[in-house]
Amino acid sequence: MRKYIIMGPQGSGKGTQAKLLAQAFDLSHISMGEIFRWHLANQTKLAARIQHCMTSGRLVPDDTVEEVVRTRLDLHDWNHGFVLDGFPRTAPQARFFLESYDVDAVILLVVREEVVKKRILGRRLCEKCGEDFNIHFSPPKAEGVCDTCGGLLVAREDDTAEAIDLRLSEYRAKTEPIIEMFRNKERVIDVLAEGDSYSVHQEIIQELEREV
Numbered sequence: 001m002r003k004y005i006i007m008g009p010q011g012s013g014k015g016t017q018a019k020l021l022a023q024a025f026d027l028s029h030i031s032m033g034e035i036f037r038w039h040l041a042n043q044t045k046l047a048a049r050i051q052h053c054m055t056s057g058r059l060v061p062d063d064t065v066e067e068v069v070r071t072r073l074d075l076h077d078w079n080h081g082f083v084l085d086g087f088p089r090t091a092p093q094a095r096f097f098l099e100s101y102d103v104d105a106v107i108l109l110v111v112r113e114e115v116v117k118k119r120i121l122g123r124r125l126c127e128k129c130g131e132d133f134n135i136h137f138s139p140p141k142a143e144g145v146c147d148t149c150g151g152l153l154v155a156r157e158d159d160t161a162e163a164i165d166l167r168l169s170e171y172r173a174k175t176e177p178i179i180e181m182f183r184n185k186e187r188v189i190d191v192l193a194e195g196d197s198y199s200v201h202q203e204i205i206q207e208l209e210r211e212v
């Protein structure tokens with residue numbers, strides 16, 4: 001059983017790294033972003049509460065997040081373990097988690113803020129098929145057009161400079177302190193995550209396999 005939490009600011013590649021890590025060890029990838037989007041798509045009771053936060057760049061309230069995480073982990077579909085991505089984001093969420101569960105390692109993706117901003121502002125999504133591009137790192141062959149289906153490429157509604165600044169300041173104020181909290185209780189692995197996703201993944205695996 002392997003239980004990991006992956007942390008880092010928005011744009012640090014958490015989702016990609018969580019996915020790669022889950023594939024490598026056959027773990028369940030539990031992404032808060034995906035769970036929230038599922039609630040929105042299915043217009044559940046929680047959807048309205050989540051919607052407001054996601055478009056304004058604010059954090060979803062702790063009680064909502066805790067409810068979602070508990071419900072998700074109670075499914076117990078994680079025989080080999082899990083990778084949590086997008087949780088915890090605040091001290092109360094971290095305390096809630098540590099009271100009920102334990103982890104083998106917290107993986108912290110370290111990326112400078114200017115790099116994060118450039119990555120996020122460069123993101124484009126195909127309107128038709130949902131394929132991701134980045135005008136700086138993985139540009140489409142023709143500007144503004146999807147390579148796969150010819151659809152129009154657009155920025156996500158919440159990828160504005162204002163929303164990014166707000167998310168980064170929420171991260172500094174609320175998430176960074178809990179990383180220090182984890183350092184006292186859990187194994188925290190710092191990984192510089194400014195390179196390509198495959199080499200970052202390799203480094204994570206190497207660090208995890210290192211004897212403590």
Ligand SMILES: [Zn+2]
Pocket residue numbers: 126127128129130131146147148149150151
């Ligand atoms: Zn497309």
